[in-house]
Amino acid sequence: MQNQIASRAGFTLAHLPLLGAGSSRTESLASYVLRLAHAHGYRPNDFIKLLAPLSGQAERDAGQWIGQFLDTRFSDEASVLACWVPLLEQLTGVSGLAVATLGTWGSLLTRRGSDAVVRQWCPHCLEDGHRSGGAHMHLLWSVGLVQACPHHGTELESVCPHCGAGRTPSGRPAKRFAMHAPGVCASCGGWLGTVDPRQPQASPREIPQASNHAVCVAEQIGTLIARPLGPEESLRVHCTLNVAKDRYFGGSMVELARWIGLGKSTVHGWLSGEVVPELRRLVELALKLRVPLGDLVRGCTDSLPLSLTSGSAGLKSYVRAEPRPDEKRADLRQLFETRPDLSIREMARLLGMNPRDVYYYEPELARAHSDARRMEQSEAREAVLDEAAQGVMTHLARVESVGECTTVRDLRAAAANEAPSLSYADQQRVVTEVLKDWAA
Ligand SMILES: [Zn+2]
Numbered sequence: 001m002q003n004q005i006a007s008r009a010g011f012t013l014a015h016l017p018l019l020g021a022g023s024s025r026t027e028s029l030a031s032y033v034l035r036l037a038h039a040h041g042y043r044p045n046d047f048i049k050l051l052a053p054l055s056g057q058a059e060r061d062a063g064q065w066i067g068q069f070l071d072t073r074f075s076d077e078a079s080v081l082a083c084w085v086p087l088l089e090q091l092t093g094v095s096g097l098a099v100a101t102l103g104t105w106g107s108l109l110t111r112r113g114s115d116a117v118v119r120q121w122c123p124h125c126l127e128d129g130h131r132s133g134g135a136h137m138h139l140l141w142s143v144g145l146v147q148a149c150p151h152h153g154t155e156l157e158s159v160c161p162h163c164g165a166g167r168t169p170s171g172r173p174a175k176r177f178a179m180h181a182p183g184v185c186a187s188c189g190g191w192l193g194t195v196d197p198r199q200p201q202a203s204p205r206e207i208p209q210a211s212n213h214a215v216c217v218a219e220q221i222g223t224l225i226a227r228p229l230g231p232e233e234s235l236r237v238h239c240t241l242n243v244a245k246d247r248y249f250g251g252s253m254v255e256l257a258r259w260i261g262l263g264k265s266t267v268h269g270w271l272s273g274e275v276v277p278e279l280r281r282l283v284e285l286a287l288k289l290r291v292p293l294g295d296l297v298r299g300c301t302d303s304l305p306l307s308l309t310s311g312s313a314g315l316k317s318y319v320r321a322e323p324r325p326d327e328k329r330a331d332l333r334q335l336f337e338t339r340p341d342l343s344i345r346e347m348a349r350l351l352g353m354n355p356r357d358v359y360y361y362e363p364e365l366a367r368a369h370s371d372a373r374r375m376e377q378s379e380a381r382e383a384v385l386d387e388a389a390q391g392v393m394t395h396l397a398r399v400e401s402v403g404e405c406t407t408v409r410d411l412r413a414a415a416a417n418e419a420p421s422l423s424y425a426d427q428q429r430v431v432t433e434v435l436k437d438w439a440a
């Protein structure tokens, strides 16, 4: 059928390879169509209008066809997969274009985050692509939950820095952001990368750093983009969760639900496989379990750590893969310098990391720090024991001078009176020591 249409139309399209396939930099189909239009000298809208009658879809107005290619129009992704992908593959002779859509993930990636924006991009990635001859929009950027670039650790942009397109006059995100070509604002023709082509000598634009969490979320969703769900694969989140339940919580669903922080009935639905958690939950689960999201949803439990607290091969490799260790090291070094009063645990909490990571990132500083603290603590303890012993001796001297009797209980009370923080065992120890000396 498609064959007939293509031959009847009597033309083929340039054999443009899809960029970044097989990585989290995979190009979106919208970006691919922009490049095709450019290669054939068409304006994007005219190009789509030309192809639309061949797509095998019912007649609809041109605006709707164009709308299908907007990066975030997930609702139509199924028809994009069914109609446009085969047509473009046919006309270009390039196979495997389905990975340029989110449709391979079925319903999982079609649920938009409430904070979804129409179009967003990483200026650094555009610049990198431009320098290597293939600026393109990443499919990853069209997932609403993604707000950072996993490669550069910076925030994504959604407003043209030159003309402000992408924002309504009232400052809200605009519904659409049109591009002439990937990375070129349709409103002003400005380049959305970091270097202004009109002033190549000027220093590149500064892009704000994203939070660690946002970078981790983007990295996790990137694992889905890098390896789309194959036709023979299915979502098996429940398999991973059941293994986690047995491995970490002794098979207790109640404990697992408490750890996740959700009700039993919700988690029951997940474990039975009747309900697939929404993307936001899945990402948080993957971060908590420290497994790649792609493994979590496929039910591949090889990378699941052996325990939640101690390290295993899988856990370690994920910790290593975490973004921007340099930044964590710098934060830690500063903390060691400015707040030596904090314990390792308190430092870890301040930086939102696991105490074990402190030893991983700054092993020497961490060890020296905890040695020093232990030393300080044992010195402080010696001083307290001395004070308690003084109290006991004063008491003994007093009762002896007046010829009274005393009990071990009174002596313990005297020790506690001098050093209230002393444990019962320490009181007893102090009294025994003092009595030994006293008798001698
Ligand atoms: Zn980037």
Ligand SMILES: [Zn+2]
Pocket (backbone or CB within 6 Å): 160, 161, 162, 163, 164, 165, 185, 186, 187, 188, 189, 190
């Ligand atoms: Zn602009």
